[in-house]
Amino acid sequence: GLCPERDLKVEHGGFIDEPVYSLKHIPQSSLIVTSGPTGCPLRVWQIGPEDRDVIVPLSTLPTDAGNETWTRTATTPSAPPQILHGSQANSIHLTEIQSTKRIYTLGLSGSDAVSTLGFLDPYTVFVCCRNGRQCMADVRMPGAACEGSVGKHGLSSAAWCAAVNPSKGAACSTVASLSAEGHVCLTDARNLSAPLKCAKCRVPKPAAPEHFLNVCWAPALSDCISLSGFGGTVQIFDTKQWDCAMKEREALFIHRGHSVMGASEAGSEPIVTAHSWHPWKERTVLSAASDGSLHVWNWSDLPEHDGTQL
Incomplete structure (x- = not known):
């Protein structure tokens, strides 16, 4: 530790x-x-x-x-x-x-709460709202370039957050969207309303509070994403074999280090509040939890390996 x-x-x-x-x-x-x-x-x-x-x-x-x-x-x-x-x-x-x-002002209508903001490149911005509404825009031009919603397909009425794959250019970026009920959708940034791949992840209960919900792309591993906000774990998935069917998918690895630290004084399990991948050490992840713990850990998808916390 x-x-x-x-x-x-x-x-x-x-x-x-x-x-x-x-x-x-x-x-x-x-x-x-x-x-x-x-x-x-x-x-x-x-x-x-x-x-x-x-x-x-x-x-x-x-x-x-x-x-x-x-x-x-x-x-x-x-x-x-x-x-x-x-x-x-x-x-x-x-x-x-x-x-x-x-x-620059994006110029969208409505008071939908924002959950994620990001840049695909120096001029292209991405927005995900808590209700699943998403859009892309060019800051050199008024209005949204394209808009869609991952929440309108009946996948989930819960809160959503999202992340754009940083390893691809803006023209063909892939967006990973995560709901507080554990639904994951991967979409092409050019058509934000049509999921290319989907998954239902095993979560003990819906994420609460929802602002701890987090999805990240692995910067040095192709097609790998990580999820947190559902208790004291961080789950890692390989999306290569996913299709558009919304069905349960197995995680490659689950880091349980925060949850095994034990309950807080209030009797509740710590919640992972944030996690992030190391920019070039491809299997190193940093995570923090509501009990003040900070972990830096390596992981492996080999069956006999249970992850090494550094």
């Missing part, structure tokens, strides 16, 4: 009097942007030089978060630095960080 005194060293730090729900680095800069609960602005910070250990607050950006939503963000390399942000479909903006000028 990780030892705080041995394996973790604070190099830079900053403080704020509100929870941080999201933290994104602005590529090719020393800037980071944080978002928090409803009513909190986006906060822009600057990581100091190597001879200073302070993360300095620079500015704030106003948000339009609704009563039961919080602002999602996405970043991409750009000059000057910009950030895509929004909490509802009709309030998604691209803002220039230094001038705080909104240079």
Whole structure:
């Protein structure tokens, strides 16, 4: 396991009097942007030089978060630095960080809560709403380039999140969508309403709270995805052999490290709050849970191997 005194060293730090729900680095800069609960602005910070250990607050950006939503963000390399942000479909903006000028508004209708924002390339953005509504747009042109919904096929009335496969170009990107009831749909970004592959994953119960729902593509393994938010596990799947039939699929590997740590003081099992793949170590995953645990682990799909937590 990780030892705080041995394996973790604070190099830079900053403080704020509100929870941080999201933290994104602005590529090719020393800037980071944080978002928090409803009513909190986006906060822009600057990581100091190597001879200073302070993360300095620079500015704030106003948000339009609704009563039961919080602002999602996405970043991409750009000059000057910009950030895509929004909490509802009709309030998604691209803002220039230094001038705080909104240079693009997506222009969707409706107040559907946003669950995922992302960039397919420096100009193409992807949006997934909690109800399964999805769209792509080019920030150089007004309006959405294409729009669809994974939730309208009766697959699930629960909340959805999504991730775009980073290993493919924007023109033929594959989107993985995950519902809080364990449904997974893979769609071509050019036709977001027509699932190419589907699966029903074994989950102990629907994801709750829904904002911990998370699906990721493995950056260095073809066709592999990972899911979390359903208790204290992270599940890994190979989608190569999937078809469009919605049926139960077996996981390649399940990391149970957080769940075996035991129940919290309140008697509940820890929930995996976030996980992410190492960018080039193809079978290394990082995961964090609601009990404050942080795991870095390797996995294998060999039957005799039960995964190695580093």
